[in-house]
Amino acid sequence: ATTPTLRLRDDHAIPQLGYGVFKVDPSVAAEATARALAAGYRHIDTAAAYRNEEGVGQAIRESGIPRDELFVTTKLWDDAHAHDDALAAAEASLQRLGLDHVDLYLTHWAVPAQGLYVEAWRALIELQRRGKVRSIGVSNHPLPQLEEIIEATGVVPAVHQIELHPYFQQRELRSAHARHGIVTEAWGPLGQGKGDLLANPVLQGIAQAHGASTAQVAIAWQLAIGNVVIPKSVTPARIVENLAAKDLALADEEIAAIDALDRPDGRGGMDPAQRPLP
Ligand code: NAD
Numbered sequence: 691a692t693t694p695t696l697r698l699r700d701d702h703a704i705p706q707l708g709y710g711v712f713k714v715d716p717s718v719a720a721e722a723t724a725r726a727l728a729a730g731y732r733h734i735d736t737a738a739a740y741r742n743e744e745g746v747g748q749a750i751r752e753s754g755i756p757r758d759e760l761f762v763t764t765k766l767w768d769d770a771h772a773h774d775d776a777l778a779a780a781e782a783s784l785q786r787l788g789l790d791h792v793d794l795y796l797t798h799w800a801v802p803a804q805g806l807y808v809e810a811w812r813a814l815i816e817l818q819r820r821g822k823v824r825s826i827g828v829s830n831h832p833l834p835q836l837e838e839i840i841e842a843t844g845v846v847p848a849v850h851q852i853e854l855h856p857y858f859q860q861r862e863l864r865s866a867h868a869r870h871g872i873v874t875e876a877w878g879p880l881g882q883g884k885g886d887l888l889a890n891p892v893l894q895g896i897a898q899a900h901g902a903s904t905a906q907v908a909i910a911w912q913l914a915i916g917n918v919v920i921p922k923s924v925t926p927a928r929i930v931e932n933l934a935a936k937d938l939a940l941a942d943e944e945i946a947a948i949d950a951l952d953r954p955d956g957r958g959g960m961d962p963a964q965r966p967l968p
């Protein structure tokens with residue numbers, strides 16, 4: 691079966707399961723991305739800050755897959771929120787990727803202390819108008835900053851990419867997304883390989899019942915609750931395994947059991963409200 695897609699509020703389609711390349715070393719990014727494309731991923735999530743856009747672009751070109759069958763996301767770094775800097779940063783990303791547009795461009799972090807997230811958002815709106823980016827969204831925006839960019843511009847992000855996994859389910863942001871018609875995209879869906887998420891007994895029980903891995907269960911849960919999810923691996927067998935989670939259908943009571951794993955202290959990454967100045 692092909693990867694399911696979601697319809698964004700701007701009417702573009704996004705493959706619900708993609709391949710993330712955070713911490714994929716630039717020296718292996720082309721090889722890892724090529725493996726992912728060969729395995730069947732059609733959605734790649736990179737960022738200027740990952741320093742591997744060149745490798746991702748190389749793999750895309752060498753794959754021979756028609757551009758319109760691929761969905762490529764990159765992100766604006768914290769030091770380029772000022773309007774002209776943002777426009778230049780987007781051009782530089784396109785150059786490194788070797789693409790004339792990306793499918794999704796995100797402000798990587800709001801950086802509330804810097805106070806330029808509305809200006810950055812206006813630059814993304816301009817980039818979309820110029821056709822450099824098909825869809826625009828944000829990442830790591832606390833709810834007040836998310837509401838503020840919408841209020842200030844009248845333009846609602848198509849996507850909000852946030853840390854989200856069974857131990858940190860982001861209910862408040864997800865209900866705001868539902869109100870606004872924003873698609874939730876989960877980063878760190880496997881707990882980033884830190885902590886014990888993939889050893890959780892509830893996930894293990896469900897995995898066993900399906901002859902699946904706990905990583906696949908964690909990914910299938912994201913698909914079941916309507917999120918886009920972008921697990922990362924450089925291990926060939928896991929690249930394939932993670933994509934195969936699209937074919938794992940969880941029962942309602944299994945989804946409910948995972949819903950109950952949410953923890954008040956479940957955040958594994960940085961709190962976006964506390965993001966320091968670049
Ligand atoms: P992740 O939750 O996808 O975890 C990746 C790690 O999980 C791997 O390094 C490996 O240790 C382990 N793993 C992967 N597949 C496995 C499997 N099948 N079985 C067992 N272990 C497995 O963490 P991530 O990479 O941080 O997040 C996914 C993607 O989200 C990133 O690559 C990136 O594209 C994006 N991301 C965005 C932000 C942001 O600020 N917007 C932050 C982090 C990540």
